[in-house]
Amino acid sequence: MPFDLSLYLVTDAGLCAGMGLEKTVEAAVQGGVTMVQLRDKHASDEHMITQAKRLKAMLAGSGVPLIINDRLKVALASQADGLHVGQSDTAVQEARNTLGQHAIIGLSINTSDQLLAAPVELLNYVGLGPVFATGSKQDHAQPIGFDGLARLASACQLPSVAIGGLKAEHVAQVKAAGANGVAVISAICGQPDPRLAAQAFNAQ
Numbered sequence: 001m002p003f004d005l006s007l008y009l010v011t012d013a014g015l016c017a018g019m020g021l022e023k024t025v026e027a028a029v030q031g032g033v034t035m036v037q038l039r040d041k042h043a044s045d046e047h048m049i050t051q052a053k054r055l056k057a058m059l060a061g062s063g064v065p066l067i068i069n070d071r072l073k074v075a076l077a078s079q080a081d082g083l084h085v086g087q088s089d090t091a092v093q094e095a096r097n098t099l100g101q102h103a104i105i106g107l108s109i110n111t112s113d114q115l116l117a118a119p120v121e122l123l124n125y126v127g128l129g130p131v132f133a134t135g136s137k138q139d140h141a142q143p144i145g146f147d148g149l150a151r152l153a154s155a156c157q158l159p160s161v162a163i164g165g166l167k168a169e170h171v172a173q174v175k176a177a178g179a180n181g182v183a184v185i186s187a188i189c190g191q192p193d194p195r196l197a198a199q200a201f202n203a204q
Contacts, residue, residue, distance in 0.1 A: 001081050003065050003104050004034040005125060005161040005181030007201050010069070013040045015190030022054055024194050029064050031198025033188070034181070037084055039069035045077075052078030065104055072098055082106070084127065087114060096122045106161075109152060110141040120158055127183060128152045130164020131174075134185070146173050153178035168197075171204035 009028050016024040025036055036059065038052050052074055056066050065081035068074050070089040075082065082104030083095045095105050106125045109115050118126065133143050143164060144152070153160050162174045163183035174182050182201060191197040 001065050001102065001104060002063075003081075003124070005159055005183075006034045007032055007198060008035040008037065008161050008163075008181055008183040009033045009188055009198075010037045010039050010163070010183055010185045012185050012189045013043065015186060018190065019194070021051060022058060024189055025055060026058060027194040028188050028198045029059065029062055031188075031195035032202040033064065033198050035065055035067060037067040037069055037183075038074075038080070039084075039185075041070075045071060045073050048074045049077045052080050056080060067104060067106065075099060075103075082124070084108070092119050092122050108163075109156075109160075110144065112152065112155065115152055115155055123158055125159040125161060125180075126156060127163050128156070128160050128179060129162055129183075131162050131170075132165030134165040146177050149174070149179060150177040168200040168204055171201055 011021060038055060040048055048071055052068060056078060059066055067082045067084050068080045069084050072083060072090045072095055076098055084106040085095060086108045092107055104124045106127055107118055107123055108127045128149055130143050131149055149162050159180045161181045161183045162179040166182050166184055167187050171182055188194050188197045
């Protein structure tokens with residue numbers, strides 16, 4: 001499936017609780033989100049599979065892919081469009097073997113060494129960051145800033161999306177650093193109007 005990393009929404013169950021996950025995602029896509037990643041470190045596989053199937057149905061025809069964070073079983077069972085893994089999550093090789101050649105597979109990268117070691121032939125994109133420290137992930141790696149983002153993006157042969165504490169006013173700096181898009185959590189999830197929050201990114 002073709003994909004566009006321009007505005008990549010990563011969901012957070014807690015932040016989406018007020019409006020509801022599906023309504024948050026639906027509004028964000030109306031506002032211009034181009035990819036959606038379902039991420040929930042605490043939910044059971046069964047709960048995530050149910051959520052993923054509902055989101056997949058909702059996104060049908062929109063051209064917006066649904067990516068699952070870390071849970072290979074969930075991605076497979078829900079027929080999601082792909083999987084995003086961290087350095088200590090499901091191996092990229094296992095993900096590719098299980099989901100097939102058409103799946104969109106992404107990997108989180110924080111350092112040059114990780115980038116050098118990445119199995120680029122098995123990946124479709126990389127997530128670079130965190131650019132800033134973020135409250136959405138307590139165990140995040142050392143923030144890399146825009147200088148670090150530029151170094152990694154310039155050395156990367158794959159499309160890349162920047163993540164970590166980014167807001168609409170950072171879009172120009174992300175583009176200048178060479179990343180293909182911005183991945184956000186709290187800048188859209190939990191906002192009073194996710195559609196307007198997404199539009200703010202695309203207005204930059």
